[in-house]
């Protein structure tokens with residue numbers, strides 16, 4: 001990528017008010033190289049948020065609607081660490097894919113190892129996904145949103161990087177056999193991105209293991225900026241790059257809290273019965289409704305669709321209209337109560 005374009009990006013971003021996500025502004029005004037990537041950055045961010053929605057479908061907290069919803073991201077909780085990581089991973093993933101598919105003029109497969117021996121019986125060959133490119137460009141775009149010098153900015157940057165590590169950690173080696181009638185005496189192999197779902201699963205596990213960062217508050221408050229930076233560096237200590245970290249305990253996700261950008265669990269769907277549900281899914285009504293002081297309400301909707309279609313020679317298809325009742329369960333307020341408080345057995349941030 002053209003370096004002057006990147007510098008322009010940095011300058012513009014430092015100037016942009018609130019340092020919010022600005023990709024859409026650039027779509028109209030930026031230089032061509034920037035425009036090319038900006039589209040991928042937007043697509044990647046959105047796919048991160050969609051994956052977040054999937055991963056947290058049956059959790060009390062279920063992700064912001066978009067990465068531009070800044071309110072919910074102002075604190076550095078266990079959940080915002082996931083949002084940062086999955087968004088950063090989504091952007092890196094999309095850029096890397098774009099690169100391998102030949103969508104981008106100035107980048108292609110990573111063939112730097114091709115022809116070299118990779119291991120016993122195999123050589124590097126084919127199109128390895130160019131994660132170095134994806135990592136470099138996505139870092140420039142995503143990390144430039146974080147302009148603060150405080151511990152929260154440091155935590156966000158760490159979690160962005162952990163998201164990018166997840167893309168690399170889940171990569172797979174794929175091989176193809178060669179040799180006489182596919183005897184597989186020689187194989188060529190390349191590395192490929194996993195499905196984005198696997199990256200989501202991996203980061204969900206990292207979310208459950210996230211560590212709270214212990215920053216020396218006294219040193220932060222008393223000190224000059226060098227002192228605070230020292231306190232931040234010390235707090236990071238031996239935390240591995242792959243781990244998610246947070247600063248603040250999670251708020252009560254049962255309750256709506258507009259100032260925190262939280263909707264609460266009222267109105268959320270849960271799974272009551274069904275085959276093949278995981279234990280986590282089977283307990284969703286308890287977790288989202290009962291333990292939040294809400295009751296489970298059954299909602300029935302009638303859906304009309306075509307059925308009993310018959311094919312008449314030639315060439316007509318006649319169908320009947322069939323109606324089907326769909327049953328859904330949602331959390332609803334208890335009659336008489338404020339919907340919270342009593343019969344509340346658990347207040348943890350599940």
Ligand SMILES: *[C@@H]1O[C@H](CO)[C@@H](O)[C@H](O)[C@H]1NC(C)=O
Nearest residue numbers: 036039040043094098103104
């Ligand atoms: C990159 O990939 C995304 C998702 O597949 C696609 O929507 C976007 O158009 C691609 N970007 C370019 C420059 O082709």
Ligand SMILES: *[C@@H]1O[C@H](CO)[C@@H](O)[C@H](O)[C@H]1NC(C)=O
Nearest residue numbers: 251252255256257258259260
């Ligand atoms: C929203 O959260 C803030 C910060 O935790 C808290 O002070 C406030 O009381 C909460 N508001 C409601 C309505 O729960």
